[in-house]
């Protein structure tokens with residue numbers, strides 16, 4: 001399980017895998033950053049870049065050994 005903060009705020013999203021984490025982050029984005037998601041100036045290339053940046057962040061984050069919850 002990895003915990004990474006949102007790239008726009010301090011919200012923490014958790015996930016076992018990148019896909020699971022991305023799902024958690026996406027639901028947060030829909031609630032908190034809907035304006036960013038609906039930005040018409042952002043195209044598929046921006047989305048891809050965003051995904052890649054987050055994948056890099058996820059991969060470089062060490063898996064937490066102790067779970068508090």
Ligand SMILES: [Zn+2]
Nearest residue numbers: 006008009011
């Ligand atoms: Zn956020």
